Amino acid sequence: MMDMPLLISSFMQHAARHFPTTEIVSRRLEGDIHRYTYRDAEARMRQLASALEARGIAMGERVGTLAWNGYRHMEVYYAVGGKGSVVHTINPRLHPEQIAWIVNHAEDKMLCFDLSFLPIIEAIAPHCPTVKTWVAMCDADRMPQSKVVSLVCYEQLLAEGRNDWQWPEFDERSAVGLCYTSGTTGNPKGALYAHRSTVLHAYAASLPDAMRLSAKDVVLPVVPMFHVNAWGIPYAAPLVGAKLVFPGAQLDGKSLYELFESEGVTFSAGVPTVWQGLLAYVKDHLCKFSTFRRTVIGGSACPPAMIETFRDFYYVEVIHAWGMTELSPLGTLAQLQSKHNKLSVLQQQKLLEKQGHVIYGIDMKIVNDQYEDLPWDGTSFGNLLVRGPWVIQSYFKGEGGDPLITDAQGRRWFPTGDVATIDEDGYMQITDRSKDVIKSGGEWISSIDLEN
Missing domain, CATH: 3.40.50.12780 (ANL, N-terminal domain)
Incomplete structure (x- = not known):
């Protein structure tokens, strides 16, 4: 080649x-x-x-x-x-x-x-x-x-x-x-x-x-x-x-x-x-x-x-996305899969409100404070880690030291500072910032849920 x-x-x-x-x-x-x-x-x-x-x-x-x-x-x-x-x-x-x-x-x-x-x-x-x-x-x-x-x-x-x-x-x-x-x-x-x-x-x-x-x-x-x-x-x-x-x-x-x-x-x-x-x-x-x-x-x-208004009144499809400066920035986008065509409009809407599914090149997972992997069940929420060829491995001039985390397989991950859930189909939803989540008796409580 x-x-x-x-x-x-x-x-x-x-x-x-x-x-x-x-x-x-x-x-x-x-x-x-x-x-x-x-x-x-x-x-x-x-x-x-x-x-x-x-x-x-x-x-x-x-x-x-x-x-x-x-x-x-x-x-x-x-x-x-x-x-x-x-x-x-x-x-x-x-x-x-x-x-x-x-x-x-x-x-x-x-x-x-x-x-x-x-x-x-x-x-x-x-x-x-x-x-x-x-x-x-x-x-x-x-x-x-x-x-x-x-x-x-x-x-x-x-x-x-x-x-x-x-x-x-x-x-x-x-x-x-x-x-x-x-x-x-x-x-x-x-x-x-x-x-x-x-x-x-x-x-x-x-x-x-x-x-x-x-x-x-x-x-x-x-x-x-x-x-x-x-x-x-x-x-x-x-x-x-x-x-x-x-x-x-x-x-x-x-x-x-x-x-x-x-x-x-x-x-x-x-x-x-x-x-x-x-x-x-x-x-x-x-x-x-x-x-x-x-x-x-x-x-x-x-x-x-806003998603509903664009769709129902102006026939504009909203693609909900998530990313970071450190990710160049795109990480996930909320698009439906073929199997979701059978879902009701309300069920589809719930999926589209999430931050979405990774695009090829980005991998992600959620972990607890001991960096142990958490299940993709849509309810367990943990620290969101990402890796990929357009994710930074350090900040310019080495500011802040080495930000990456090494997992048990020796792979390097960037900690986003977000807390998220991932469902069984790989759709990610941000629930909080890591610094804002409240930890009580071993349980994590979203500050957003608490406010609501």
């Missing part, structure tokens, strides 16, 4: 060659719509990668982003990662002091940002000595003036690159992305993703029992690109040749609905709070969805009423 490295640049090479006229559509900060094709995007990504190389951004060095979902952000994803450097997406909703700490810990050499985040940049720049270049992601005629930091225009940076530059090949275990999680104790910890793990995750995310993506789809990721790579969608969409639609900063119900309808969106993904706003808008304005047929909802538990 040919030994070809699994590199993210192959996604865009594939899309540009085999889906050259398929569009990437973005609502820009200015409110207008930008559209171009996979062929156009791949050419600009190569040119940007060449410019970064000329600027001295080396293999393995980090380039930070503070940006919404848009075409330039995606170009940075691929230009940085495709040349062998590491794209470090930063959550702009964190406090500026925390953002500065993360930038310094990552030792970002360059930081690319949307103009709406200029106040954050001006607040953190004096405290981030590793960042040598601050790139404003805008056209030259929209460049802001700053008395605090010297800015480079994104389009002028891109123009410094060569248009004949070609993607290099290197070790697929090289790092490609860095995301920090605040879901652990102490300072945020970084999860460093490899090309290999990212490619495998994109394959799995596209599977029929996962996001079920294909070239027939028009995909709109509402989940931000600074939340675990928008759950892998910027990688999975070009893998299958799907049209991509980026909503930018406008995530209100009206703006999303208009974009769904004008671009023929078939699939989307996001957290429950965003869908509450969209559902409120379509209800108040007596709207229907012309093409929107399924959505992955994760980040927090999806309310049962």
